[in-house]
Each structure stands twice: as C-alpha cells, then as structure tokens.
Amino acid sequence: MLSQYLYISTAPTLPREEVDAILATSARNNPVRGITGLLLFNGRNFLQLLEGEEGEVAALMERITSDPRHSGVSVLDHRAIAARTCPDWAMKRVMIAESIANRRDMLERDLPEGLDPGLRKMIVNFAVLN
C-alpha cells in the first residue's frame, strides 16, 4: 500500500548547512527505499511530505521523529494514496520566497499538480506564516 505523511516540526536554531545535510542524506537514502516527497524550511519550522510503501515511510517517520535536529514532530495528515504526487522527487527542497506577497505564487508553481487540494492549502498556509 502506498501512503503519504504530512508533518510539521520545530528547529528554531538549526543552521542552513544542516538543512543541506538533511537533503543530501535524503537524496542518498530515499531512492533506495522508494521514498519521494518535498521539504520546506522557513527558518524555524519544517514541513515535509513523504510518500512510499507504508512500511518504508512509517520506518522513516520513526527515524525522523527521533532525530535531535528538530522536535515536536506533529503529523497533520496520513493517508493511503493510489499514486505518488511527487514521483520524480527523492526529496524536493521547496524554497519559500523572502517576500510573503510572493510566496503563494511561488508555491502554486512549485507544488506538484496531483496534490490533494486540502493538503495544498495546508502547505500554502504553512508557507505564508511568519
């Protein structure tokens, strides 16, 4: 069964290099495990969408939850999916524009088309917070 998780977490003092390191680890591990998704970091909080076989994603969620680089992992959504929404992304870094006014447009462009409209809304709402 393919499944998808959406979570947020907190990392108020995490240096940008650590975000790069997380993305490098994801690029190395995720293809082997059939995991795809996207990661946003707004300087304080992460939001990550993960998808893959339920067993693989659940195991990764456990590792991520106990990762000391962030805390307060809170799952916003967990559902079975018929198809991946980001099949080509081992872990896409979704950048958040500096200007709040530009964020919605940028995300509308960057977020995958097959994304459930409710999840899309949650991600955009997260990205415009500050």
Ligand SMILES: Cc1cc2nc3c(=O)[nH]c(=O)nc-3n(C[C@H](O)[C@H](O)[C@H](O)COP(=O)(O)O)c2cc1C
């Ligand atoms: C916000 C966040 C997102 C992460 N996403 C992934 C991921 O998609 N894939 C992954 O393998 N590790 C991810 N990690 C890192 C894992 O917690 C863990 O450090 C890593 O899987 C260990 O891999 P290694 O044994 O190859 O070093 C993430 C960590 C954080 C803090």
